[in-house]
Amino acid sequence: MSSIKHVAIYGKGGIGKSCTASNIAAACAEDGHRVLIVGCDPKSDSSITLVGRRIPTMMDLIQRGGEIKEKDVVFQGYKGVRCIEVGGPEPGVGCAGRGIIVAIDFLRKVSKAMEEVDLVLYDVPGDIVCGGFSAPIRKGLVSQAYIITSGEYMPLYAGNNICKGLRRLNTPLAGVICNSREAAAGREKQIAEKFARELKSRLVAFIPKDPIVQQCERRAVTVIEGAPASEIADVYRALARDIMSGAKPTIPEPLSDERLMELSRE
Template identity: 50%
Template sequence: MKKIALYGKGGIGKSTTASNLSAAFSEEGLKVCQIGCDPKNDSTRLLLGHICKQTVLDMVRDKDDDVEAADIVHTGYNGIKCVEAGGPEPGVGCAGRGIIVALEKLKSLEVITDEDLILYDVLGDVVCGGFAVPIREGYATDIYIVSSGELMSLYAANNIAKGVKRFALRGGVRLGGIIGNSRNTPNERALLEEFAKRLHTQLIAFIPRDVVVNKAENNRQTVLQYAPESAQAEVYRQLSRDIMSNEKLSVPTPMTFDELEKLVAEYGN
């Protein structure tokens, strides 16, 4: 079983990337489960065609020990299993704690046993507390960071790399690469390639900005479902193949903030 986690700054397009990747993996005949680890519980929206209304945390609160697999595991596009960890009401409780409770409940119910691939979609401006659970507890071993060429997106990616390095020194977790999600900033691809190099990893994909992504999202679908013949759909398919064959997994070497600022300035941002 391949266990992948996608991290990245909020709003960078991580959930869109995750859902399109899950769709691409499923097209290859793989049994896929996507687990959304964000209190907004919108990770699986494009796969389900709607916001998941039954999160693990909701079910645990409502039914406690009577929670069953059917309460929290939902079937989405092309048979993909979809799970949302959920979170507390805004301003109440710790969202990271929701991830801990959710993953512990999934483990105790043994609902994910025969999947070929599990993809965790994790909120990751900083890797701390409950948000580190997928890598700290070994739920995920291959980490990919979604980033654009914008300074604060790279700042978040660098912080995530620091967390990956910390846990890599204790176990088998490794960084698989940077997934560039374009915002059409100056020299963006070259900057991301150099950033990945400095982190001792690779730019495994550069996803161009395309209006078809927005159209698909407005129709509550992945690009692969909405426009299967589009060039953008093929970008996601190629990324899924590259992830499955990726052997360039590494312990990252994060930069200082001064080094990061200097790098971004060199590329005209």
């Protein structure tokens, strides 16, 4: 059985999923792990802070035609993190989620990157685990998932919907990550803890709102690289260690819509 960890990070668009995923990748690499991050978002922004710029997407290259080599799609980032951006179709044309299936199949033909690492991290968008965006799970590539939320209703609603999809696919939830949107974060943390507990999961990390994160993003670096001595960098490091620790995940038990509304108002 392969010892490579295949982990998907799911969350509502705009919740800070790609920022969190890239910092997890950087922190794992800093600890000596070999990491591949697969950006599955049509925005193609999962690897910007790791590489320092946008990289070509697999879907763009496939659509153009011609010979494609490993060096055209796999890029080295901070501490040797390997980065791939799946990309997506033009707005209003095709399904970005289904592009993941095409891209992963193509990647295996031109590269062994997925076989030469300790962690493959999928940064996956979507308010639900739809047919296309569930591709890494349905293809048997992902063994567990994390969801990112905040204490606000819509991210909680999205996270709960994702858990419904995970349950249908019999895929375990390894934990909930709360990316705080509030300066006074005590109430938000309590909501996230209750949400995770009622899902029969756990709150793996609470990431406080910190201007350092935005400052590093503007410089196109991760917090791990740009502010290594900061408290927020240590939060990402602790999260990365948890992901690599092999803690036992559980099949989530989604909340009812009524309970979710109650929870967001507590």
